[in-house]
Amino acid sequence: MDDQNKNLILATALSFGVILIWFxxxxxxxxxQDPNAPLAVESTDxxxxxxAPATATTDAANSxxxxxxxxxxxxxxxxxxxxxxxxxxxxxxxxxxxxxxKLNDYRETQDPESPIxxxxxxxxxxxxxxxxYGWAPGAGLSLxxxxxxxTLWAIESGDTLTVExxxxxxxxxxxxxxxxxxxxxxKDYMFSVEQTVENTGAGTxxxxxxxxxxxxxxxxxxxxxxxxHEGLISMADGELTETDYDGMxxxxxxxxxxxxxEVSQVExxxxxxxxxxxxxxxxxxxxxxxxKSVAKYDASRDIYQTEAVMPxxxxxxxxxxxxxxxxxxxxxxxxxxxxxxxxxxxxxxLESIDWGWFSFLTKPIMWLLxxxxxxxxxxxxxxxxxxxxxxxxxxxxxxxxYASMAKMKExxxxxxxxxENAGDDRQKMQQAMMELYKKEKVNPAAGCLPILIQIPIFFxxxxxxxxxxxxxxxxxxxxxxxxxxPDPSSIFNLFGMLPFGVPELGFFEIFSLGILPILxxxxxxxxxxxxxxxxxxTQKMIFAxxxxxxxxxxxxxxxxxxxxxxxxxxxxxxxxxxxMRIHGYKPDVFGNITSSFKKKPPxxxxx
Numbered sequence: 330m331d332d333q334n335k336n337l338i339l340a341t342a343l344s345f346g347v348i349l350i351w352f353x354x355x356x357x358x359x360x361x362q363d364p365n366a367p368l369a370v371e372s373t374d375x376x377x378x379x380x381a382p383a384t385a386t387t388d389a390a391n392s393x394x395x396x397x398x399x400x401x402x403x404x405x406x407x408x409x410x411x412x413x414x415x416x417x418x419x420x421x422x423x424x425x426x427x428x429x430x431k432l433n434d435y436r437e438t439q440d441p442e443s444p445i446x447x448x449x450x451x452x453x454x455x456x457x458x459x460x461x462y463g464w465a466p467g468a469g470l471s472l473x474x475x476x477x478x479x480t481l482w483a484i485e486s487g488d489t490l491t492v493e494x495x496x497x498x499x500x501x502x503x504x505x506x507x508x509x510x511x512x513x514x515x516k517d518y519m520f521s522v523e524q525t526v527e528n529t530g531a532g533t534x535x536x537x538x539x540x541x542x543x544x545x546x547x548x549x550x551x552x553x554x555x556x557x558h559e560g561l562i563s564m565a566d567g568e569l570t571e572t573d574y575d576g577m578x579x580x581x582x583x584x585x586x587x588x589x590x591e592v593s594q595v596e597x598x599x600x601x602x603x604x605x606x607x608x609x610x611x612x613x614x615x616x617x618x619x620x621k622s623v624a625k626y627d628a629s630r631d632i633y634q635t636e637a638v639m640p641x642x643x644x645x646x647x648x649x650x651x652x653x654x655x656x657x658x659x660x661x662x663x664x665x666x667x668x669x670x671x672x673x674x675x676x677x678x679l680e681s682i683d684w685g686w687f688s689f690l691t692k693p694i695m696w697l698l699x700x701x702x703x704x705x706x707x708x709x710x711x712x713x714x715x716x717x718x719x720x721x722x723x724x725x726x727x728x729x730x731y732a733s734m735a736k737m738k739e740x741x742x743x744x745x746x747x748x749e750n751a752g753d754d755r756q757k758m759q760q761a762m763m764e765l766y767k768k769e770k771v772n773p774a775a776g777c778l779p780i781l782i783q784i785p786i787f788f789x790x791x792x793x794x795x796x797x798x799x800x801x802x803x804x805x806x807x808x809x810x811x812x813x814x815p816d817p818s819s820i821f822n823l824f825g826m827l828p829f830g831v832p833e834l835g836f837f838e839i840f841s842l843g844i845l846p847i848l849x850x851x852x853x854x855x856x857x858x859x860x861x862x863x864x865x866x867t868q869k870m871i872f873a874x875x876x877x878x879x880x881x882x883x884x885x886x887x888x889x890x891x892x893x894x895x896x897x898x899x900x901x902x903x904x905x906x907x908x909m910r911i912h913g914y915k916p917d918v919f920g921n922i923t924s925s926f927k928k929k930p931p932x933x934x935x936x
Contacts, residue, residue: 378465378539378623378638400453403428406481411490415517415659420490421451424478425498425510427520428452428459432608432659439802439810448608449658457545460610460656462510462522467535467641474502475536476510485509492516505530518659519669525651528644538652539638540612542602546631547574552606557683557796561624561635562611563601564677565593571683572624577633580625591624598676601635604661607798609681612637613655616674661798663695683796690789694719698793708812709805712889715790716896723782724904731905735912736771783897794889805892809845812889816843842884845891850880852898859905859916 406423411430418429430449437443449458464475476482480500487496495513502508511523524538551559551574560573572580572591580591595614601622602611614620614637623636642650657669661682670678684691697718702711720727743765751758766772794800800813808818819842853876883891909916 378537378541378636402479403451403453409484409488409490409496411514413492413514413516416514417445418449420496420512422482422484422498424461424463424480425476425482425512426451426459426461426478427512427656427658428457428461430658435607435660435801446608449610452545456549457543458610459543460520460612460658461541461543462524462654463539463541464508464524464526465537465539465638467537469532469534470536474504474506476500476502476508482510490514506534517662517665518657519673520656520658521653522656523651523653525649526642526644527649528646531646533643533645535641535643537638537641538654539636540614540654540656542610542612542635544603544633547633548605550606554795556685556792557606559605560603561601561633562604562609562681563593563599563622563624563635564680565595565599565622566597567677569677569680574633577624577626578628581628593622595620595622600657600675600678601637602657603633603635604681604683606796607661607801608659609657609661611657611678611681613657613675613678614639615653616676663699663797663799683792685788685792685796687785687789687792690785691792694786694789695793695797699799702799707805708800708803708889709809709892712794712812712892713896716893717900719786720897720900720904723786726782727901727904728908731908732912733772734905735909735914736769738909738914739912740765740769740771787894790893791890794887794893800887800889803889805888809888809892812892813887815885816845816888816891818843818845842880843888845888845895846880846884849883849891849895849898850876852895852902853879856898856902856905858922859902859909 403421403423406421408419408421408429411418411420413433415433417431417433420426421428428449428451430447432446432448435446437446449460451457451459461478463477463480466472466475482498482500485497485499487494490496490512492514495511498510498512500508505528507527507529509525509527511525513521515521522540526536528534548559553559558571558573561571561577563570596619598616599620599622600611600613601624602609604611612635619640621636621638623634623638625634625636626632627634637654639652639654642652644650655675657666657675657678663679663682666678666681669675679692684695694715698711698715701714701718702708705711705714744762747761747765748758751761794813802810803812804810805812809816857872857876883894906916
């Protein structure tokens with residue numbers, strides 16, 4: 330391999346290293362005349378869409394007291410229990426809000442006694458997060474004539490919300506309008522909400538149904554890792570929008586002056602909500618019908634809010650109207666989200682998982698990994714099987730590459746002779762090299778192809794392992810009980826033999842390497858030994874240090890990713906060694922290892 334080819338490989342490897350260092354250092358209805366018309370504010374709760382002029386029920390001076398009153402009202406309001414295999418919690422009759430939801434399948438840590446994950450929580454609790462439904466008043470109606478966040482509903486039917494038994498809530502405004510809300514839930518994480526209104530009074534009224542998701546402050550477990558999107562996510566007629574929480578502060582809503590800063594009209598299909606690392610809450614209006622998608626931030630109360638406002642309904646005397654919508658609230662389970670999209674018509678819902686730049690690779694890799702997991706039943710072995718399959722797929726290209734590298738080794742004596750003949754005339758040497766390559770039908774850049782192919786595959790698999798919920802707390806064997814977390818073994822706990830984790834050591838934690846990162850470094854080092862060390866001192870030093878630098882860098886990466894890389898290195902070593910031998914070049918691995926430990930003699934002693 331000539332210097333040009335070595336430099337190309339070196340540049341590629343260094344670029345890859347820079348990207349990895351970056352990963353480590355920077356952590357991984359026309360209810361209004363005007364679509365931007367002011368919305369009303371009720372107490373200190375979520376801002377409620379309305380056609381009424383913007384008003385505030387409290388001044389800045391007594392906003393703290395209002396918050397206390399609202400939190401107390403929510404805490405004291407009657408509730409209806411939610412009880413399914415996957416979900417538990419309750420629906421508050423104050424506003425008919427979904428504000429108490431736990432995910433029964435998941436715990437906060439791997440300790441079987443740790444608390445179940447709390448997903449939604451009511452106003453007054455830390456990081457309150459809830460869904461609220463209601464009707465925005467149009468012509469002829471005022472705020473107190475439609476149900477909102479502080480409406481106290483009555484139970485008409487159902488005493489517990491289960492998969493088999495929906496609940497129906499009722500509220501009579503005393504002025505001729507009777508409102509009902511029927512809430513049902515499936516066996517997973519999808520709620521269905523049917524809102525109906527019956528006009529028993531005189532005359533025609535106008536009103537618009539809506540859904541709201543309100544989140545008080547940023548989540549405590551926010552990762553702030555640039556490859557992972559957390560925050561606002563929406564789909565509008567096939568166009569995905571992702572905005573993090575910092576970006577949402579640009580959508581500041583002034584409860585006295587302003588309207589929502591981010592409004593878009595969805596013509597047929599869409600949804601809007603918030604996505605976390607592993608969980609998601611999404612408002613899904615009836616597909617195939619238009620709605621107004623709204624995102625805003627209330628800086629005075631630190632509330633992030635999304636809304637789905639359906640078109641205004643003109644309801645004549647004696648008529649009844651209804652509006653249907655859904656709420657996804659739970660785990661970002663790939664299989665379930667995929668089923669809601671493909672089988673239940675929620676267009677683009679699978680895009681709620683952050684697939685990254687290489688989505689064309691990430692999606693099929695995720696599908697293949699989950700298929701293998703279904704067959705094998707263990708995520709660690711599924712990752713290894715996935716690596717084998719990927720190596721088989723790219724084997725034809727790898728074969729040509731390694732065969733070309735073997736041929737280059739065979740041509741090494743001729744290349745050295747050409748360098749001697751050319752002397753200092755580099756142009757003459759390059760021309761002679763090109764003629765030799767052409768004559769022997771060798772592509773000097775072919776050896777770089779496996780590295781170039783490996784980069785998008787690596788990032789795609791990294792996305793799958795880091796982003797998807799399926800690897801959260803997924804065990805492999807022995808001490809590897811969570812493939813989404815770093816290897817917990819260390820010299821400080823005798824590599825997992827002692828029953829405690831790695832102690833907090835500050836900067837020195839980088840030296841607390843687990844077994845998997847050490848095996849990764851060794852596998853990279855052995856792969857290098859298929860070829861003699863470069864003659865150029867700078868290249869030689871870089872190549873000598875590279876395996877150990879990667880070992881320390883990847884020590885904090887997810888175990889699943891390190892398992893993939895080790896498996897990949899082992900297969901690559903085997904393929905390259907075998908193909909080179911087939912084509913006449915016998916790598917002297919042992920000799921290259923021993924030569925790397927030999928001390929270089931002083932220049933004066935060189936013969």
